[in-house]
Amino acid sequence: MAIRINLDVEMAKNKISSGTLAEKIGITQANLSILKTGKAKAIRFSTLEAICEVLGCQPGNILEYVKENDNG
Amino acid sequence: MKKDRSTLTSLICVILFGVALLAIAFTAPMLTRMFMDFFNRPETVFVPIVATFYSIFPFAAAVLGCLGVLLTNIIGGKVFIRQNVALLRAISIFLFIATLIFFVSSFYMPSFWLLTVCAAFMVLIVRVVKNCFAAAVILKDENELTI
Numbered sequence: 001m002a003i004r005i006n007l008d009v010e011m012a013k014n015k016i017s018s019g020t021l022a023e024k025i026g027i028t029q030a031n032l033s034i035l036k037t038g039k040a041k042a043i044r045f046s047t048l049e050a051i052c053e054v055l056g057c058q059p060g061n062i063l064e065y066v067k068e069n070d071n072g
Numbered sequence: 073m074k075k076d077r078s079t080l081t082s083l084i085c086v087i088l089f090g091v092a093l094l095a096i097a098f099t100a101p102m103l104t105r106m107f108m109d110f111f112n113r114p115e116t117v118f119v120p121i122v123a124t125f126y127s128i129f130p131f132a133a134a135v136l137g138c139l140g141v142l143l144t145n146i147i148g149g150k151v152f153i154r155q156n157v158a159l160l161r162a163i164s165i166f167l168f169i170a171t172l173i174f175f176v177s178s179f180y181m182p183s184f185w186l187l188t189v190c191a192a193f194m195v196l197i198v199r200v201v202k203n204c205f206a207a208a209v210i211l212k213d214e215n216e217l218t219i
Binding site: 027040042 | 214
């Protein structure tokens with residue numbers, strides 16, 4: 001997928017576990033896992049807002065556009 | 073609740089059709105004889121009519137089986153799943169085969185033209201419903217993967 005999710009990086013910076021983040025943003029750990037692994041088809045603004053609020057970052061820190069043929 | 077009753081009624085109808093199909097399977101030659109006597113048909117069409125029925129019987133049974141599984145899934149709350157799309161595809165294929173059998177049979181029994189047209193129309197309806205289910209499965213998947 002052309003949109004890469006850098007949630008792991010932001011979570012590591014904030015030293016927050018998946019369970020805690022899921023609880024704070026109000027989604028299940030299974031859904032957070034779908035988001036982290038890039039299997040999600042879409043993300044709601046409300047979810048993105050909650051993530052940014054909890055992690056103290058901007059949407060651009062979490063979402064990154066990469067070209068399809070750019071594997072690096 | 074009303075919706076559940078409707079699905080259950082459909083399932084009961086499928087079971088009743090299955091029982092009727094089985095009963096007809098055992099009495100097909102006798103029923104054909106009665107039909108021929110009633111409409112004054114020549115003796116030569118007896119074997120082709122019975123052959124047509126027994127050729128269609130397995131496909132009709134398979135369609136009823138698929139409908140039974142489909143309705144059981146719907147009652148169980150599993151509506152827009154890939155298995156249901158596959159079942160609808162199988163039903164359309166079985167109906168298509170039945171259409172072909174009726175088409176061939178209509179050359180010796182002209183009234184089978186009507187059944188050929190009806191069966192072809194049913195194939196069309198089932199194909200459209202199958203396409204709707206396939207689209208719904210994609211939408212459901214996307215919805216489930218929206219976090």
